Amino acid sequence: MSDMNKYSSIPRATTEASAPVRRLEVDELDASRPTVPAAMEYDYTNFYFGAGDDAFALLAPFDDWWSQVQPAGYYLYELPLHSAPGTRVDVKDTKTGEIRRNLVNFASYNYLGLSYRPEVKAAIKEAADIYGGGSSGSPILSGTTELHRAFTEEVAAFKGKEASLVFPTGYSANVGTIAGLMRSGDLIVADQFAHASIVDGMILSKAKSRFFRHNRADDLDRKLAGFAGKKLVIVEGVYSMDGDVPPLAELIEVCKKHGARLMIDEAHSAFVFGPSGKGVAEAQGVDEEIDIHLGTFSKSLGGQGGYVTGSRKLINYLRGFSRSRFFSCALSPVVVAGLRKSLELVQSEPHLRDKLWRNVARMQQLLAERGVPFGESTSQVIPIMIRDDARIFMIGEEIFRDGVFINPVRYPAVGKHKSRFRMSISAAHTDQDLEEGAETIARVLRKYGICQS
Ligand SMILES: Cc1ncc(COP(=O)(O)O)c(C=O)c1O
CATH class of the missing domain: 3.90.1150.10 (Aspartate Aminotransferase, domain 1)
Structure with a gap:
């Protein structure tokens, strides 16, 4: 433990209240098993804040810790x-x-096994012959190929919406959409288990951020109450660490009561949930009642990229204000060709x-x-x-x-x-x-x- 004393000036993260933990009894443990190194009691949060004026102050203690825990797990x-x-x-x-x-x-997102399908690989090879490796430009400048244009329309048509925008990743779709729409003085309320890209979009927007208890419409009601101004509520289709789904009808009712717009991130549920694969909103019969539908192509389609889809007015506005899209190079045409084929397979199979x-x-x-x-x-x-x-x-x-x-x-x-x-x-x-x-x-x-x- 003496080794760890050097980290003791770094505050420990607070322990969040959690469900009952099943404690291992000593006699259940295999006595021959090595004990866990003390350094494993620390984690990244211990190296987030540190004293001193040097911007590199945490590098050495972090490196020291990392050299112990990296081989240990x-x-x-x-x-x-x-x-x-x-x-x-x-x-x-x-x-x-x-x-x-x-x-x-059991570690890859390839939920439909599409990324390595022969048809997808053939489409990728064909596009590489025509377009080469990258798009070499922002989508609003030179980065949009005919493949991007067609795919953007196909995504909107598949989701049954008027229009869509494609982003380099699901992460940038969230950041660009949330910060593209909301401003300082507005209110965003997200489920407490919202993905980091949603949280980062909230931070970047500078709007007031609140989180409601996971899947609890009554708590959402409380978090929206009394706020006069623009309000956006954000939920996910399938929660990425728990695999559960939101009670959308209840959440929609609360949003309506408070005049809040609702956005759903269907990163893990689009292309697999619902009779036609649109997502959890379709599966729960409330697709039309959600204002903003967002997702990624990196999971069920086994490719890369993200999208937002909804009304033409929403998409036109976001086209002008989603900085993570237009200040970033467009997806490689090779990736888009694979995605188009994957989307076709989702519909034909x-x-x-x-x-x-x-x-x-x-x-x-x-x-x-x-x-x-x-x-x-x-x-x-x-x-x-x-x-x-x-x-x-x-x-x-x-x-x-x-x-x-x-x-x-x-x-x-x-x-x-x-x-x-x-x-x-x-x-x-x-x-x-x-x-x-x-x-x-x-x-x-x-x-x-x-x-x-
Ligand atoms: C809910 C959710 N949204 C967005 C993302 C980011 O998607 P991408 O990996 O395509 O950037 C993820 C990725 O795990 C996610 O789980």
Whole structure:
């Protein structure tokens, strides 16, 4: 512990109130297992503020901390893939230098398995022959190719809206849309689990920011009450760390009561939820009652980029005020060509969505049978709840070495004592992938006393 004294001047982050934590009993632990290095008790937030006048003051303590925690578990981030993000992947273990082959992949967003489809790759190659690698310009200057123009219209048509705008990423779609519309003196109220790109858009807009309790219409009502002025409420279609969906009808009612506009980020739900794949708003029958629909192409379409769609007036306004779009290079035409093909497949192969939901149900069953806790998820994003912030990397290392690629998530990405593995299910997973993956995870969790059976 003496090593950690040098960090003691750095304030610890406050511990957020959390659901009951299942504490490991000493006799449940394998005595031969190495203990967690003390440095693992610290996290990024300990290196955010520091005393002194030197802008580099935190670099040395951070480096010192990182040199201990990186090999102790943080190395599980940014592991380089040596294959496409399919249902089986080859991944470099940067700790040992080995390539671990044929791992069951629950880490990639490729919810419909589209990124590596032969048709998508052929479209990409064809575009590369015509346009080369990049667009070499902002979309409002020289960066818009005919592919971009056509795709922008196809996105609006698919979502059943008048118009759309395409951004370089989902992140920039949120930042550009929120800060493009809202100003200092306005009010933005977002769900407390809103993605970082929504939060960053709120900060950039300089509007007053408030957060309502996750999925609680009554709290949204309280947060909107008494504010006279422009109001925007922001929710997600599927929450990216919990895999649950919002009660849209209730939230819409509250927005109407207060004259607030409603925006939904369907990053994880567009192209997979709803009878035609438009998203959770379609699935809940309230698509037309939401003012701004936003999403990303990096998840279900397996590509890259983001979009906002809605009325022509909204899109025309955002075209002029979304700085993250027009001060940034347009998406590569090669990417757009792949996306166009993926969107075509989403529409011509609705059975992919059926397969995805069958796979989700099967995985839920496999996890439940093995007593693996998976939160409140009702989607293809399934959190495997570990809650043990100190040991999640140790557990993650065993799961990785035993043949499953899945990402650990801990504070500050989720609350303290809410560590989890985020599992992404794809339509492309076979029964064998699901069974083998669930069994491997359960076997390791059993060792740590996390599985109940
Ligand atoms: C809800 C949500 N919005 C936006 C984004 C950002 O999308 P992208 O990765 O395309 O930038 C993400 C990414 O994880 C997300 O989960």
